[in-house]
Amino acid sequence: MLLGFGAQLAAGTLVTVGLAVASLAGGLLLGIAGAAARMSRRRLLRTAAQAYTTAVRGVPELLVILIVYFGASAAVGRVAALFGVTGFFELNPFLAGVAALSLTFGAYAAEVLRGAFLAVPPGQTEAAYSLGLTRARVFSHVLLPQVWRTALPGLGNLFLVLLKDTSLVSVVGLDEIMRKSALAVSYTQQPFTFYLAAAFIYLAMTAVSMAGIQVLERRAARGMEWSG
Amino acid sequence: MMAALHGMAAESTAQLLAGAWLTMQLTALAMLVGTTLAFPLALMRTSRHGWLRAPAYGYVFFFRGTPLLVQIFLVYYGLAQFEAIRDGFLWPVLSEAYWCAIIAFSLNTAAYTAEILRGGMMAVPLGEREAARALGFSRWQEIRLIVLPRAVRQALPAYGNEVILMLKGSALASTITLLELTGVARTLIARTYLAVEFFALAGLIYLLLTLLIVRGVRLLERRWALPGQAIETVPGTRHGDLLA
Numbered sequence: 001m002l003l004g005f006g007a008q009l010a011a012g013t014l015v016t017v018g019l020a021v022a023s024l025a026g027g028l029l030l031g032i033a034g035a036a037a038r039m040s041r042r043r044l045l046r047t048a049a050q051a052y053t054t055a056v057r058g059v060p061e062l063l064v065i066l067i068v069y070f071g072a073s074a075a076v077g078r079v080a081a082l083f084g085v086t087g088f089f090e091l092n093p094f095l096a097g098v099a100a101l102s103l104t105f106g107a108y109a110a111e112v113l114r115g116a117f118l119a120v121p122p123g124q125t126e127a128a129y130s131l132g133l134t135r136a137r138v139f140s141h142v143l144l145p146q147v148w149r150t151a152l153p154g155l156g157n158l159f160l161v162l163l164k165d166t167s168l169v170s171v172v173g174l175d176e177i178m179r180k181s182a183l184a185v186s187y188t189q190q191p192f193t194f195y196l197a198a199a200f201i202y203l204a205m206t207a208v209s210m211a212g213i214q215v216l217e218r219r220a221a222r223g224m225e226w227s228g
Numbered sequence: 229m230m231a232a233l234h235g236m237a238a239e240s241t242a243q244l245l246a247g248a249w250l251t252m253q254l255t256a257l258a259m260l261v262g263t264t265l266a267f268p269l270a271l272m273r274t275s276r277h278g279w280l281r282a283p284a285y286g287y288v289f290f291f292r293g294t295p296l297l298v299q300i301f302l303v304y305y306g307l308a309q310f311e312a313i314r315d316g317f318l319w320p321v322l323s324e325a326y327w328c329a330i331i332a333f334s335l336n337t338a339a340y341t342a343e344i345l346r347g348g349m350m351a352v353p354l355g356e357r358e359a360a361r362a363l364g365f366s367r368w369q370e371i372r373l374i375v376l377p378r379a380v381r382q383a384l385p386a387y388g389n390e391v392i393l394m395l396k397g398s399a400l401a402s403t404i405t406l407l408e409l410t411g412v413a414r415t416l417i418a419r420t421y422l423a424v425e426f427f428a429l430a431g432l433i434y435l436l437l438t439l440l441i442v443r444g445v446r447l448l449e450r451r452w453a454l455p456g457q458a459i460e461t462v463p464g465t466r467h468g469d470l471l472a
Contacts, residue, residue, distance in 0.1 A: 058434060059396070060395075060399035061396065066423075067423075070417070074423055171403060191309050192306035192307065202295060202298065203289070203294055
């Protein structure tokens with residue numbers, strides 16, 4: 001199928017999925033940290049988190065990827081020069097991609113999570129404390145399940161955006177779907193065929209993700225059906 | 229030596245500013261064409277007729293479900309695969325990276341903007357539409373005079389977000405040889421090896437443009453606000469909305 005490039009595209013798809021999942025994990029961690037910092041009592045943390053979310057959300061994702069890739073390579077080069085080793089150091093494009101996409105996802109996720117935390121009525125936290133629950137318990141048993149439910153639609157959207165943004169990492173040389181398609185194009189001279197094939201792979205991944213998100217949302221809303 | 233360095237800095241700044249100008253041009257043109265396409269698309273999406281709804285749904289699903297990069301490549305590289313297009317009268321336009329970028333961006337933002345508009349239309353209270361019908365408005369009058377003006381106001385904050393997304397998306401034009409802001413930064417880096425410096429400078433210019441858009445949309449919101457409908461003024465939330 002696909003003039004013998006089916007296996008190549010499949011391999012690219014695996015790389016794309018790996019990149020998306022790894023960036024989702026990294027991005028969620030950054031998002032939680034960012035949301036916590038935004039709601040912190042310390043001014044310094046709040047300002048730093050605000051600067052992070054504003055800067056990353058105001059700069060193109062492609063530029064973030066290029067900055068991380070070339071910036072990290074330059075930094076490694078400078079450190080190596082201290083030890084007398086010179087030359088151009090190339091960072092692993094997969095790691096650069098995970099770092100850049102996590103940064104992007106985290107900046108948006110911080111806002112989604114902050115909104116979800118603020119949406120839990122303060123009376124619930126007070127009630128939990130007055131029942132003698134510890135801080136950790138209040139967080140894990142009272143706040144988290146509700147934050148998860150409210151944040152899920154927003155986080156789901158962000159994942160769909162992330163999935164498409166993985167295509168940009170092809171620019172720094174990662175062999176994901178887009179680069180595999182470009183490779184096939186250079187051999188076959190059939191750009192429309194292969195970029196359309198790539199488009200349909202992304203569409204399929206989007207459809208599967210949407211179905212998965214819906215299952216998660218339904219699970220998170222168990223027992224809440226009556227309140228919409 | 230110093231004079232040469234100063235000359236280089238001045239030249240790079242001029243090139244970056246020229247790139248920023250092209251970025252603004254691409255964003256503005258794509259938004260103009262895309263928004264124009266979005267109105268009929270949104271009306272089709274909310275139509276009573278299945279044969280109108282289905283193609284609009286397919287269009288929106290395709291353009292929102294695939295990366296912008298794929299869409300640009302399909303237009304710029306993909307169309308050249310067909311001889312009929314290479315020999316066609318549109319080839320002078322379709323062989324130019326500039327127009328291919330505009331076409332891909334416009335088609336892309338049309339899908340997102342149509343969904344934003346649809347959301348705004350759904351938010352118009354049913355009572356207002358019923359009132360219009362009770363007054364004997366035709367269907368078209370009802371949409372043009374009641375639904376759309378309300379929907380546009382409702383959709384404005386989300387539309388501001390879409391303008392920002394388009395501004396950021398326009399960076400992809402650099403992948404098809406266009407020297408907009410990101411493209412200029414990339415060529416300057418290839419020449420000088422000052423990667424972090426030039427990318428950071430380009431990033432700052434993007435940030436500045438983003439803040440300008442946020443300001444502009446806020447101004448429009450205030451100007452179009454209906455009397456008696458207060459605008460949220462909780463500090464920070466507006467900005468948060470626009471960038472979300």
